Amino acid sequence: MAPRHLIDAHAHFHWSGSRDDFARYNASRMRAGETIGVTVHVASILGTWGKSSPTYFASPADVVAGNDAMFAIADAEPSRVRSFVHVNPNHTDHALREISRGAARGAIGVKLSASRRADSALLDPIASEAGARGMPVLHHIWQHRQREWGMQEASDAIELVRLAARHPHTNFILAHIGGGGDWAHTINVIRDVPNVFPDTSGSGVDRGMLDAYLDAIGPRRLLWAADLTLCTGLAKLRALEVIGMPQDALDDICWRNAQRIFPPNSFALE
Amino acid sequence: MTDMTDLRFSVDVSAWIGSYPFRDIPHPDAEILVRVLQRERIGKAWVGALPGAWHRDPSASNAWLYAQLAPHSDVLLPSPTVRPDWPGWLATLDEAVSRGAASVRFYPMQLEISATSSGLPELASACGERGLVLQLTVRFEDLRQRHPMDTVADLTAAHIRALVRTDPRLHVIVSGAGRDLIEETHWSLTPAEQARCFWDWAWVWGPPEDHLAHLLETIGSERFVFGGYWPLRLIQAPTAALDLTPNSLPTNTFATGDAISAAAQSAPKSP
Numbered sequence: 001m002a003p004r005h006l007i008d009a010h011a012h013f014h015w016s017g018s019r020d021d022f023a024r025y026n027a028s029r030m031r032a033g034e035t036i037g038v039t040v041h042v043a044s045i046l047g048t049w050g051k052s053s054p055t056y057f058a059s060p061a062d063v064v065a066g067n068d069a070m071f072a073i074a075d076a077e078p079s080r081v082r083s084f085v086h087v088n089p090n091h092t093d094h095a096l097r098e099i100s101r102g103a104a105r106g107a108i109g110v111k112l113s114a115s116r117r118a119d120s121a122l123l124d125p126i127a128s129e130a131g132a133r134g135m136p137v138l139h140h141i142w143q144h145r146q147r148e149w150g151m152q153e154a155s156d157a158i159e160l161v162r163l164a165a166r167h168p169h170t171n172f173i174l175a176h177i178g179g180g181g182d183w184a185h186t187i188n189v190i191r192d193v194p195n196v197f198p199d200t201s202g203s204g205v206d207r208g209m210l211d212a213y214l215d216a217i218g219p220r221r222l223l224w225a226a227d228l229t230l231c232t233g234l235a236k237l238r239a240l241e242v243i244g245m246p247q248d249a250l251d252d253i254c255w256r257n258a259q260r261i262f263p264p265n266s267f268a269l270e
Numbered sequence: 271m272t273d274m275t276d277l278r279f280s281v282d283v284s285a286w287i288g289s290y291p292f293r294d295i296p297h298p299d300a301e302i303l304v305r306v307l308q309r310e311r312i313g314k315a316w317v318g319a320l321p322g323a324w325h326r327d328p329s330a331s332n333a334w335l336y337a338q339l340a341p342h343s344d345v346l347l348p349s350p351t352v353r354p355d356w357p358g359w360l361a362t363l364d365e366a367v368s369r370g371a372a373s374v375r376f377y378p379m380q381l382e383i384s385a386t387s388s389g390l391p392e393l394a395s396a397c398g399e400r401g402l403v404l405q406l407t408v409r410f411e412d413l414r415q416r417h418p419m420d421t422v423a424d425l426t427a428a429h430i431r432a433l434v435r436t437d438p439r440l441h442v443i444v445s446g447a448g449r450d451l452i453e454e455t456h457w458s459l460t461p462a463e464q465a466r467c468f469w470d471w472a473w474v475w476g477p478p479e480d481h482l483a484h485l486l487e488t489i490g491s492e493r494f495v496f497g498g499y500w501p502l503r504l505i506q507a508p509t510a511a512l513d514l515t516p517n518s519l520p521t522n523t524f525a526t527g528d529a530i531s532a533a534a535q536s537a538p539k540s541p
Contacts, residue, residue, distance in 0.1 A: 025479075026478070028479075028480055028516070029477060032476070032477035035513065035514055036514070142414075143415075146418075180412065180415060181414060181415055183415075184293065203412070204412060204415065205503045205504040205507045206503060207295060207296060207500070207501055207502065207503060207504055208294065208295060208296045211296065228478075228479070229475050229476070229479075230476060230477045230514055231476030231477065231482075231510045232507055232510070234506075234510035234513070234514060235507035235509075235510040235511075236506075238510060239506055
């Protein structure tokens with residue numbers, strides 16, 4: 001059993017301002033996506049990925065440059081790539097202008113990394129703006145953050161849920177349950193929060209993780225995604241395929257949930 | 271019975287059974303592993319006792335391992351745990367040989383045995399003499415997700431070098447290494463030493479970073495052997511990484527557990 005389509009709801013690309021071998025990197029993602037069967041990559045570029053300002057604290061200038069590079073990639077691959085617009089919430093006015101500019105350039109979601117704690121009031125205007133535009137907010141998450149980690153102001157599910165509770169009409173993608181920290185902690189935090197949708201991405205491929213999320217929230221809130229490691233994305237897809245779930249449930253996880261939470265007509269899928 | 275003509279890999283060298291001390295793992299049982307191997311078209315597995323990695327005295331977990339695997343001896347080979355600073359440890363090796371084990375497992379980081387410990391050359395020689403492959407594990411979980419009580423660092427290249435360099439008969443398999451550790455170790459060994467050191471790629475990233483493709487190109491597929499990391503991780507992960515490798519090679523260019531074991535057993539013994 002395989003899904004009819006596959007949307008990678010958490011993808012990234014590089015550009016000339018972020019790494020020298022960006023063309024090889026991007027081509028590798030697209031080639032792997034073809035092998036896996038990815039229909040659409042919904043992707044962002046986090047500024048210069050640390051080259052001229054920190055990845056998770058990208059300067060406004062780097063935010064703009066990274067977004068421009070992302071929009072150009074989406075323009076060049078209109079059938080296979082959609083954009084998030086990445087913003088740094090510490091620069092509120094700039095972030096709101098960038099969301100507006102991104103929407104005009106075809107972005108279908110807002111990407112927040114780890115520039116400010118998720119429950120900060122600084123995120124409220126961004127979450128409101130995203131909700132008003134029908135865009136989901138993909139938020140970088142450290143599962144069960146028990147201390148500060150260098151070069152980021154990471155948030156965990158508790159902090160994201162506080163933001164989600166203040167914005168019940170905005171959908172939030174909780175990033176990479178396999179991306180570090182304790183994924184088991186996140187389950188109980190988000191179980192009854194209907195506007196938070198965890199994605200399966202991250203390099204972690206713990207046995208039991210997917211089963212635990214499906215048991216807790218069912219197939220209509222889980223989003224298949226790969227983030228930085230396509231290989232673990234494929235492993236999780238194959239694991240989902242052998243769990244024995246109905247075709248409808250697999251389709252929900254692999255593309256229909258994404259189709260529901262991104263703006264209408266973001267994906268030309270039947 | 272597995273159809274041996276339709277196997278993707280003949281041996282999974284990195285499997286365990288038993289509970290993990292820091293989180294629940296679904297049904298980490300021998301009979302489940304047998305079914306998983308059949309589903310994934312893998313012929314056999316070398317199996318360690320997961321709890322034994324944290325026991326001071328591994329003898330009880332080894333006895334449990336032998337008992338658990340006995341009903342599945344056509345598919346699951348025991349890979350008992352040994353610590354070379356424990357009284358009677360040579361008997362552990364002798365029992366492993368008598369019970370048909372191809373390898374033994376050694377967890378120096380969990381035991382706080384340093385790379386300069388005299389136990390390492392003694393273990394290398396004892397395994398080399400008996401034709402036992404020595405298996406090392408870099409990590410069980412990612413550093414970012416470990417339990418606060420799990421403060422053990424990842425295995426170091428110095429440990430691997432110390433073992434491989436000591437005895438020219440010793441064959442080593444390292445499970446769970448990433449690109450950095452593999453390269454640091456491989457390029458710090460002579461060609462003859464490199465030829466006795468093997469790696470699984472369970473923790474080597476595929477695209478878009480393409481670490482696995484890079485290593486296959488620079489170090490060679492013959493240095494790599496399949497390890498699935500069951501029951502801790504999805505056994506689909508290493509096959510997925512391989513399937514996405516742009517320079518994907520036929521699996522018959524990789525090392526196999528059987529071939530490594532045969533090489534270890536054919537090494538000359540002391541008079």
